[in-house]
Amino acid sequence: MAILHILHYPDERLRRKAVPVTSFGPPLQRLISDMLETMYDAPGVGLAAPQVDVDQRLLVIDISEDRSRPLCLINPEILECSDSEQMEEGCLSVPGVYEKVERAAWVRVRAQDRDGTSFELEADGLLAVCIQHEIDHLEGKLFVDYLSSLKRKRLDKRLDKMRRHNM
Numbered sequence: 001m002a003i004l005h006i007l008h009y010p011d012e013r014l015r016r017k018a019v020p021v022t023s024f025g026p027p028l029q030r031l032i033s034d035m036l037e038t039m040y041d042a043p044g045v046g047l048a049a050p051q052v053d054v055d056q057r058l059l060v061i062d063i064s065e066d067r068s069r070p071l072c073l074i075n076p077e078i079l080e081c082s083d084s085e086q087m088e089e090g091c092l093s094v095p096g097v098y099e100k101v102e103r104a105a106w107v108r109v110r111a112q113d114r115d116g117t118s119f120e121l122e123a124d125g126l127l128a129v130c131i132q133h134e135i136d137h138l139e140g141k142l143f144v145d146y147l148s149s150l151k152r153k154r155l156d157k158r159l160d161k162m163r164r165h166n167m
């Protein structure tokens, strides 16, 4: 297994639309294991393939306290959603930034597991938020896109300063 490099906003590669996974062989199994290891190492509760520069429709999530319940969604689709709530979100591709985002409070999702078997999942709370956040990554969308333009401008300035500081 290996820790993969996570792309950071505003890297344009995070904006690509990912393509469906069609092959469930050893390379995909290795990628899933590496993505889980990368997510646990970061640490984070979710990671989508585009964040590690792989433009495939695949994401991993683990919201359990003891990091023992990995969830892998391949080619996920939101079938139904309802209500909305605001929750503070962060993203491994936008380190150090936490902002409130409004999303559906409940979702029903269809996806394939790592063997290619189709399944459905209902989620609310943090898991629902996490699933929507990670599916956005597959569309080239980031949580900062939901912020008001004023907040976004402030954020870009702050990140710019951080980058110059680190150079």
Ligand code: NI
Residues within 6 Å of the ligand: 090, 091, 092, 093, 133, 134, 137
């Ligand atoms: Ni993210």
